[in-house]
């Protein structure tokens with residue numbers, strides 16, 4: 001009596017775990033990725049990015065605030081990109097190799113990689129448009145919504161968990177005296193502040209939002225939901241059956 005009760009707990013627990021593969025199988029199209037954007041170079045800015053991916057189509061929803069607001073009496077342009085091909089990380093202050101107090105684009109590259117996609121407001125989204133100020137979002141705070149096509153390199157980074165969203169453009173007054181006198185290492189006609197990273201975040205797969213999107217994408221209304229449940233229950237039942245068999249076998253061996 002006691003022995004059979006003791007077996008129930010682990011079997012039930014594994015049954016619940018068994019539900020998870022069923023849900024994953026049902027999720028056939030679309031995946032969601034999110035990044036928390038944290039300040040770099042003491043910008044004090046922050047934000048969030050969601051990337052909803054269906055095939056090579058990425059719908060990007062982004063909110064950033066606390067950025068440098070204006071430059072030369074105009075809204076400050078903040079070029080932004082999906083970087084990839086690096087370590088899939090945001091750099092720390094230790095990446096400041098020349099000791100000017102600013103981690104510039106190139107100093108950050110070993111961490112987040114090169115520009116793979118430009119998150120422009122219109123037109124070109126390739127790396128070529130990376131420093132086109134006219135198609136960059138601007139101002140101290142902005143909301144960005146755009147559906148774009150991702151190339152193979154960017155897709156690989158996003159799916160591999162090494163895609164990093166970086167928004168550039170610092171308030172020149174916040175830089176060290178040395179850095180205020182420097183020009184951008186990537187656009188020599190601009191001051192260093194204009195291109196240096198202000199916020200950074202690694203895009204990570206978000207399980208919570210992939211599950212409902214998978215169920216919704218079946219397009220069959222309630223029957224889609226029902227088949228999702230059946231898949232989950234089926235997988236769970238298999239797991240319970242397998243574990244139950246093992247448990248029974250083990251008990252028999254111990255007793256015999």
Ligand SMILES: [Cu+2]
Nearest residue numbers: 080081115166
């Ligand atoms: Cu960038």
